[in-house]
Amino acid sequence: MADRNALGGTLVLGGGFAGGYVARLLGKRGATIVSPENFMLYTPLLPEAASGTLEPRHVVVPLRLMCPHAELLLGRATGVDTDHRRVTVETEDGMRTLAYDELVVALGAISRTLPIPGLADHALGFKSLADAIYLRNHVLRRLEAAAAASSEGHRRRELTFVFVGAGYAGVEALAELADLVRDALRHYPTLRDEPQHWSSSMQPRRSCRRSRRDSATMQRTSSHGVASTSASGRHSRPSSHTLQSSPTAAGS
Numbered sequence: 001m002a003d004r005n006a007l008g009g010t011l012v013l014g015g016g017f018a019g020g021y022v023a024r025l026l027g028k029r030g031a032t033i034v035s036p037e038n039f040m041l042y043t044p045l046l047p048e049a050a051s052g053t054l055e056p057r058h059v060v061v062p063l064r065l066m067c068p069h070a071e072l073l074l075g076r077a078t079g080v081d082t083d084h085r086r087v088t089v090e091t092e093d094g095m096r097t098l099a100y101d102e103l104v105v106a107l108g109a110i111s112r113t114l115p116i117p118g119l120a121d122h123a124l125g126f127k128s129l130a131d132a133i134y135l136r137n138h139v140l141r142r143l144e145a146a147a148a149a150s151s152e153g154h155r156r157r158e159l160t161f162v163f164v165g166a167g168y169a170g171v172e173a174l175a176e177l178a179d180l181v182r183d184a185l186r187h188y189p190t191l192r193d194e195p196q197h198w199s200s201s202m203q204p205r206r207s208c209r210r211s212r213r214d215s216a217t218m219q220r221t222s223s224h225g226v227a228s229t230s231a232s233g234r235h236s237r238p239s240s241h242t243l244q245s246s247p248t249a250a251g252s
């Protein structure tokens with residue numbers, strides 16, 4: 001037996017781009033949205049959130065504002081019973097069961113890890129706001145580690161950043177984080193003249209246009225302190241393009 005019925009009969013699983021817009025466009029007919037967050041993340045601005053150019057709160061849209069006629073249930077859908085038109089949802093207060101007439105499944109995707117040795121174990125994802133904040137802190141920690149490094153080799157490793165996935169998300173994240181590092185280096189006198197190494201890897205012959213739809217994964221190899229991203233993609237090894245930059249070469 002269901003705890004409640006979806007508003008207007010429509011249950012929307014996921015409050016991302018797809019789910020948020022469906023609920024908004026249903027207008028006064030209403031809908032119930034099930035989402036772990038009460039906001040829609042505007043992913044095109046995620047690289048700016050990672051670099052700190054934008055505040056995290058500026059890259060989200062509150063779902064209650066975006067979909068004023070919808071009802072929001074914070075939680076994660078854990079099961080769908082299509083025979084009885086029921087969905088079970090895990091909420092902070094326990095399990096809930098919702099009945100629906102129409103179901104919209106808009107749960108998004110997860111970052112794929114390509115068959116690249118070490119990627120699955122050491123990658124940092126780049127899909128959520130938490131990922132972006134973590135990545136920013138991670139990059140800044142690498143600068144601290146580089147400043148404290150006792151050998152040139154160690155320092156070089158700490159200042160080497162590899163992005164696996166040279167689609168829109170990967171390239172923009174690389175550019176934003178390179179800017180972040182360039183700005184932050186003003187406060188690290190011992191690192192000012194140290195070159196940084198920014199590397200992006202891509203699938204051969206993939207265009208940026210197609211890659212705009214891809215997700216990306218940021219990664220750090222455990223032994224070398226290298227950050228990288230991996231775009232969801234096919235199963236060949238990516239080719240690599242490396243940019244070596246010093247603060248001067250980067251244009252400051």
Ligand SMILES: Cc1cc2nc3c(=O)[nH]c(=O)nc-3n(C[C@H](O)[C@H](O)[C@H](O)COP(=O)(O)OP(=O)(O)OC[C@H]3O[C@@H](n4cnc5c(N)ncnc54)[C@H](O)[C@@H]3O)c2cc1C
Binds near residue numbers: 015016043076106126
């Ligand atoms: C860094 C980055 C930059 C991008 N830039 C662009 C761009 O410029 N242009 C472009 O067109 N696309 C871009 N994209 C791709 C775009 O974000 C996706 O295509 C789009 O978000 C897909 O929408 P969606 O609703 O399917 O999934 P999402 O927007 O990912 O939404 C899925 C929602 O489902 C929720 N969810 C997951 N599991 C559950 C569960 N069990 N129960 C309830 N809710 C759940 C999630 O929390 C999330 O809110 C970018 C992606 C990234 C990562």
